[in-house]
Amino acid sequence: MLDHNNTTVLITGAGSGIGKALAEAFAARGAFVVLADVDAASVHAVAAEIGANALPVVVDLVHPEAAAETINKAFAWRGRLDLVCSNAGIGHHKKIKNELLGPETERLFAVNLFAAVRIAQAYLRAIETSGARGRLMITGSENSLSLPAAVRGRGLGLYGATKHGVLIMAEWLRDENDGALDVHVLMPGAVYTPLIARGLPDPAEAPPELGLITPERCAELALKGMDLELFYIPTHAHIADDMQPRHEGVAVALKALGLR
Numbered sequence: 347m348l349d350h351n352n353t354t355v356l357i358t359g360a361g362s363g364i365g366k367a368l369a370e371a372f373a374a375r376g377a378f379v380v381l382a383d384v385d386a387a388s389v390h391a392v393a394a395e396i397g398a399n400a401l402p403v404v405v406d407l408v409h410p411e412a413a414a415e416t417i418n419k420a421f422a423w424r425g426r427l428d429l430v431c432s433n434a435g436i437g438h439h440k441k442i443k444n445e446l447l448g449p450e451t452e453r454l455f456a457v458n459l460f461a462a463v464r465i466a467q468a469y470l471r472a473i474e475t476s477g478a479r480g481r482l483m484i485t486g487s488e489n490s491l492s493l494p495a496a497v498r499g500r501g502l503g504l505y506g507a508t509k510h511g512v513l514i515m516a517e518w519l520r521d522e523n524d525g526a527l528d529v530h531v532l533m534p535g536a537v538y539t540p541l542i543a544r545g546l547p548d549p550a551e552a553p554p555e556l557g558l559i560t561p562e563r564c565a566e567l568a569l570k571g572m573d574l575e576l577f578y579i580p581t582h583a584h585i586a587d588d589m590q591p592r593h594e595g596v597a598v599a600l601k602a603l604g605l606r
Contacts, residue, residue, distance in 0.1 A: 361388030
């Protein structure tokens with residue numbers, strides 16, 4: 347088990363959902379938690395619940411300079427930053443043919459993908475200066491790996507594209523920075539966050555195939571995955587099954603092309 351006692355953890359998107367659950371789980375282990383979120387009321391409320399071990403930071407990660415400013419504030423608080431959970435993300439439901447590729451789409455990519463890149467860059471610069479080894483967990487999605495069977499037809503094409511991007515970016519981060527940075531990718535399936543709650547007020551009415559879990563369960567699996575030093579941290583067994591059509595399709599194509 348990783349020793350989180352007295353360590354400093356930055357969590358983006360900490361005002362609700364998975365981020366809030368992660369903050370509470372780390373605080374329960376004795377960590378100092380920097381809570382970053384665009385929603386001032388929510389992030390201050392979570393910080394108040396945790397107490398003296400929490401520092402709230404109100405930030406909109408759409409702005410290119412926001413990631414570095416947040417990393418610097420977190421590092422300055424206690425002179426160390428042992429773990430960054432790049433968790434902030436927004437949902438998006440629209441079929442690709444209907445995408446206008448305007449401000450809404452730009453914000454989707456800015457928050458879900460580009461902010462994660464900028465956070466990783468800023469964190470690497472900070473730990474290079476301090477000489478410490480860092481740890482980074484990026485929240486991807488089951489959509490990072492496949493088109494999940496339970497959400498077909500729901501218009502998640504560009505949302506899925508951001509989460510595919512997060513995964514391959516994290517894989518390259520691990521390749522490029524093995525000596526300085528431990529990297530993990532959290533890949534949740536359906537988690538009952540405010541994003542889902544808006545369209546599903548009663549979680550008991552969720553289709554069974556979603557396998558809906560609570561943010562607390564997601565955070566529990568995230569910490570367990572880090573304790574086990576896992577790079578991929580999936581939260582649902584069906585994620586492996588949903589990947590099979592892609593594997594099988596590539597195998598069929600290789601055979602048809604005479605390459606295998």
